[in-house]
Amino acid sequence: MSQIPASLLTLIAGIVITLFSIWIGLNHGLLPEQVSEQAPLVDNLFSIMLAIAFAFFLVVQGAILIFIVKYRRRAGDDTDGVYIEGNFPLEIVWTAIPALIVIGLGIYSVDVYQRMGGFAPSTGMMAHSHPSSHVAQMSRSAMAAPLMVADAEAVSPEASASESEESATPTGSEAPKVVETYKLPIYGFGAPPEVKKPADVTVNVMGLQFAWIFTYPDSGITTSELHIPVGKDIQLNITAQDVIHSFWVPQFRLKQDALPGEKSQLNFVATKTGTYPVICAELCGSYHGSMRTQVIIHTPEEYQQWLEETKVAQAGNLNQAVATKPAELSPSEFLAPYAQEMGIRAETLKQLHPQHPSS
Amino acid sequence: MTQAQIPLEQTPVVEHSEHKKAWKWYEYFTFNVDHKVIGIQYLVTTFIFYLIGGAMAVAMRTELATADSDFLNPSLYNAFLTNHGTIMIFLWVVPSAIGGFGNFLVPLMVGARDMAFPRLNAIAFWVVPPAGILLLASFFFGGAQAGWTSYPPLSEITAPQAQSIWILSLVLAGTSSILGSVNFIVTILKMKVPSMKWSQLPLFCWAILATSLLALVSTPVLAAGLVLLLFDINFGTSFFKPDANGNVVLYQHLFWFYSHPAVYLMILPVFGIMSEVIPVHSRKAIFGYKAIAYSSLAICLVGLFVWVHHMFTSGTPPWMRLFFTISTLIVAVPTGIKIFSWVATLWGGKIRFTSAMLFALGLLSMFVIGGLSGVTLGVVPFDIHAHDTYYIVAHFHYVLFGGSVFGIYAGIYHWFPKMTGRMLNETLGKIHFALTFIGTHLTFMPMHELGLKGMPRRVAMYDPQFEAINKICTFGAYVLAVSVLVFTINAIWSWVKGEKASGNPWNAMTLEWTTDSPPIIENWEVLPVVTHGPYDYGLNGRGPSAEEESAVSAQ
Numbered sequence: 001m002s003q004i005p006a007s008l009l010t011l012i013a014g015i016v017i018t019l020f021s022i023w024i025g026l027n028h029g030l031l032p033e034q035v036s037e038q039a040p041l042v043d044n045l046f047s048i049m050l051a052i053a054f055a056f057f058l059v060v061q062g063a064i065l066i067f068i069v070k071y072r073r074r075a076g077d078d079t080d081g082v083y084i085e086g087n088f089p090l091e092i093v094w095t096a097i098p099a100l101i102v103i104g105l106g107i108y109s110v111d112v113y114q115r116m117g118g119f120a121p122s123t124g125m126m127a128h129s130h131p132s133s134h135v136a137q138m139s140r141s142a143m144a145a146p147l148m149v150a151d152a153e154a155v156s157p158e159a160s161a162s163e164s165e166e167s168a169t170p171t172g173s174e175a176p177k178v179v180e181t182y183k184l185p186i187y188g189f190g191a192p193p194e195v196k197k198p199a200d201v202t203v204n205v206m207g208l209q210f211a212w213i214f215t216y217p218d219s220g221i222t223t224s225e226l227h228i229p230v231g232k233d234i235q236l237n238i239t240a241q242d243v244i245h246s247f248w249v250p251q252f253r254l255k256q257d258a259l260p261g262e263k264s265q266l267n268f269v270a271t272k273t274g275t276y277p278v279i280c281a282e283l284c285g286s287y288h289g290s291m292r293t294q295v296i297i298h299t300p301e302e303y304q305q306w307l308e309e310t311k312v313a314q315a316g317n318l319n320q321a322v323a324t325k326p327a328e329l330s331p332s333e334f335l336a337p338y339a340q341e342m343g344i345r346a347e348t349l350k351q352l353h354p355q356h357p358s359s
Numbered sequence: 360m361t362q363a364q365i366p367l368e369q370t371p372v373v374e375h376s377e378h379k380k381a382w383k384w385y386e387y388f389t390f391n392v393d394h395k396v397i398g399i400q401y402l403v404t405t406f407i408f409y410l411i412g413g414a415m416a417v418a419m420r421t422e423l424a425t426a427d428s429d430f431l432n433p434s435l436y437n438a439f440l441t442n443h444g445t446i447m448i449f450l451w452v453v454p455s456a457i458g459g460f461g462n463f464l465v466p467l468m469v470g471a472r473d474m475a476f477p478r479l480n481a482i483a484f485w486v487v488p489p490a491g492i493l494l495l496a497s498f499f500f501g502g503a504q505a506g507w508t509s510y511p512p513l514s515e516i517t518a519p520q521a522q523s524i525w526i527l528s529l530v531l532a533g534t535s536s537i538l539g540s541v542n543f544i545v546t547i548l549k550m551k552v553p554s555m556k557w558s559q560l561p562l563f564c565w566a567i568l569a570t571s572l573l574a575l576v577s578t579p580v581l582a583a584g585l586v587l588l589l590f591d592i593n594f595g596t597s598f599f600k601p602d603a604n605g606n607v608v609l610y611q612h613l614f615w616f617y618s619h620p621a622v623y624l625m626i627l628p629v630f631g632i633m634s635e636v637i638p639v640h641s642r643k644a645i646f647g648y649k650a651i652a653y654s655s656l657a658i659c660l661v662g663l664f665v666w667v668h669h670m671f672t673s674g675t676p677p678w679m680r681l682f683f684t685i686s687t688l689i690v691a692v693p694t695g696i697k698i699f700s701w702v703a704t705l706w707g708g709k710i711r712f713t714s715a716m717l718f719a720l721g722l723l724s725m726f727v728i729g730g731l732s733g734v735t736l737g738v739v740p741f742d743i744h745a746h747d748t749y750y751i752v753a754h755f756h757y758v759l760f761g762g763s764v765f766g767i768y769a770g771i772y773h774w775f776p777k778m779t780g781r782m783l784n785e786t787l788g789k790i791h792f793a794l795t796f797i798g799t800h801l802t803f804m805p806m807h808e809l810g811l812k813g814m815p816r817r818v819a820m821y822d823p824q825f826e827a828i829n830k831i832c833t834f835g836a837y838v839l840a841v842s843v844l845v846f847t848i849n850a851i852w853s854w855v856k857g858e859k860a861s862g863n864p865w866n867a868m869t870l871e872w873t874t875d876s877p878p879i880i881e882n883w884e885v886l887p888v889v890t891h892g893p894y895d896y897g898l899n900g901r902g903p904s905a906e907e908e909s910a911v912s913a914q
């Protein structure tokens with residue numbers, strides 16, 4: 001073969017591979033519906049990576065295939081191949097191209113991460129998003145109280161937890177009124193940088209074997225399913241009671257571990273109404289696989305209505321609280337879908353709101 | 360210098376004349392200090408653990424054929440899950456690739472009569488069976504159920520006796536690996552025949568050297584983490600107990616500081632095997648010897664600074680998430696160099712499709728998939744979605760099964776004649792390869808989609824919408840089970856009745872092929888003198904005929 005057709009062939013192959021890879025990147029259909037503002041950001045990143053990966057895949061697998069066909073040993077040939085030790089320019093090329101690609105990917109991912117709100121929680125001020133100190137106080141007790149129900153009075157949760165973090169200064173945090181000193185590291189995603197106002201709806205999320213419990217500090221209700229309005233800034237304050245769990249809604253492309261003794265948050269805006277799964281993604285015991293519930297995204301009006309109805313319904317329940325410890329339930333009791341829910345709910349409610357939510 | 364010269368200085372004639380030349384079969388079951396016996400002991404023992412871990416996997420896949428938990432009790436599922444992972448890593452891939460091949464091959468490849476510290480070597484091996492037996496015994500207490508990562512607090516409150524036994528077992532396995540590493544480093548650095556230049560050291564030895572250094576640095580950290588966990592469980596300490604000022608994330612750092620490098624412990628020796636198998640069976644010099652050797656060292660070094668990519672969704676501040684995104688992406692570069700170098704080695708060769716070569720080519724093709732999905736996972740915004748899902752399970756099985764296990768198979772087909780003096784049956788070998796190649800894709804390819812669409816990992820029951828895809832995976836696992844059976848039959852049958860192998864059946868150039876198959880005790884009567892490089896194919900009149908050569912160079 002002369003030079004020209006060979007390079008022409010390579011060129012054509014290159015174009016075909018590129019087009020095919022781009023097509024794959026655009027049409028892979030591997031990701032579920034996009035229901036948060038972050039989802040399209042993540043998906044674009046994934047699609048680009050998939051296209052690049054696919055191109056690499058085709059080039060390498062293609063080279064392997066062509067070489068093993070072309071350079072297979074013919075019967076009776078016992079000689080060796082040509083002696084080649086290496087080729088410096090070629091090696092530079094295949095070091096430099098991947099290096100450039102990963103640098104590009106790195107920069108792009110920092111940008112995506114920033115637009116997702118990934119830098120926001122680094123301030124470590126969870127209370128910042130709560131306008132009134134009363135609400136802030138509620139949310140922090142809601143976060144930490146269940147961890148140490150037994151000795152909640154003896155040791156302030158904030159003080160004990162912050163001792164393990166060098167960065168934290170637990171100055172006088174034992175006095176419930178000093179909300180500002182609350183400086184535990186908070187992990188997860190904050191509000192995107194352009195959003196300066198506090199979240200419209202804050203929900204405290206707690207994982208425990210094997211259920212999620214959602215409390216709404218603004219209205220004092222507790223549920224086992226997450227209800228939120230569409231198009232509003234939502235903030236989830238996530239923690240765990242017993243072991244590590246992980247809050248994941250695939251359609252939001254957001255996941256954050258719920259860590260006992262640590263706080264994390266997820267801020268997002270849901271972009272569609274509907275019902276989507278909430279999944280526990282961190283092994284948390286035998287029934288980890290069944291630790292699934294739902295997020296129901298309402299229109300704002302529906303959400304208000306739901307809020308009112310639930311408030312009324314729960315006001316009644318609270319008085320007939322059953323003192324069942326979730327951890328003492330047998331697995332089968334857990335599995336009976338939500339049969340024990342009232343028990344968990346009422347008990348947890350009591351734990352979560354030691355100073356009964358009155359307003 | 361030291362021992363390096365001792366064998367040479369002795370007059371070979373005196374030395375070998377009265378020695379016995381081969382071990383009796385039963386001596387393979389004793390505390391034998393011969394590195395070749397120890398290598399085979401490692402390989403056979405770990406293969407048995409592979410079968411046990413594989414049986415657990417098949418049981419798990421059977422459970423997962425349907426969405427409900429209807430085959431295994433969920434606690435037992437978690438126990439299988441935990442012990443499957445632990446066995447495959449700590450009792451199969453690591454000890455067989457490093458302990459098995461490393462011990463058998465390193466002295467032979469550097470022209471030494473044994474490892475630097477033979478007795479220590481035997482001790483390192485004899486720690487492995489107790490570690491395995493302990494692990495299996497933990498099933499009497501329900502088995503450890505917190506995953507091979509065993510994050511507290513779950514690991515502190517679930518099956519505490521079994522968890523403690525699990526910790527002891529891992530500490531034993533870690534001890535074995537530390538002892539082995541010291542031995543490899545000294546052997547490679549000090550016992551190479553003087554006639555071998557550093558640039559003639561086989562790449563497998565470079566890989567074992569890099570691996571051993573990495574194991575020495577990282578294993579103690581894992582041991583520390585595990586001992587703290589043991590204290591928490593049994594002696595009332597609270598390093599990781601959140602309700603008593605402990606910190607659950609600290610454990611994850613300690614664990615992954617070891618366990619990310621552990622993935623290199625599992626793949627670097629296998630990369631070494633690749634660099635030996637591919638040149639021999641494609642009759643080509645390795646492309647870019649130096650680049651391959653240095654990239655191993657680069658992977659080790661960078662690999663020490665990427666561990667947080669396993670903790671992106673955990674208690675990890677933003678700067679950490681991004682720092683470790685970048686460092687993780689960087690590892691892709693030296694890894695790519697290796698892949699490209701092997702592909703380039705094929706160019707212009709005379710490729711022989713032996714079973715060993717098929718598995719090496721299979722690895723090349725599979726590892727690319729696992730490596731590319733690994734790059735996507737290194738990027739934090741995407742990993743947030745994919746972490747702890749079946750996408751991860753797909754990724755690490757492409758690198759561990761498609762990578763490490765394929766490489767071990769390639770190594771076994773390649774060196775079985777040297778180890779046993781008999782050839783493996785090539786027909787069965789090809790059937791084995793076909794089943795394994797198809798089975799691996801069937802089992803693990805669909806898992807990518809499962810994970811992306813929303814199926815978390817480590818679950819015994821899942822959303823019924825995923826059932827159809829899971830059935831494919833389960834079918835694939837059965838194909839893999841059959842493939843392992845074919846291989847086991849081939850290995851046993853060939854060991855007893857296989858065709859006799861010559862000293863150098865593949866016409867290879869490294870030193871282990873300059874002695875008998877199996878090598879005599881002490882390896883050589885007269886130590887070899889190195890006159891050519893390990894991969895000098897195509898030199899000294901062995902190249903292609905003139906007319907072919909011009910055809911090749913015209914392209």
Ligand code: HEM
Binds near residue numbers: 413419441447763802
């Ligand atoms: C025979 C083929 C194999 C099959 C069918 C198989 C199947 C599985 C399954 C079903 C899981 C549980 C996934 C989950 O629920 O998260 C798993 C986990 C795992 N496997 Fe395999 N596996 C195989 C071979 C291997 C090999 C060869 C290795 C190592 C070299 C390996 C390493 C692991 C690890 C590290 C885990 C994670 C364990 C954990 O989450 O604690 N597997 N495998």
Ligand SMILES: [Cu+2]
Binds near residue numbers: 246284
């Ligand atoms: Cu869970």
Ligand SMILES: [Cu+2]
Binds near residue numbers: 618619666668
């Ligand atoms: Cu890693």
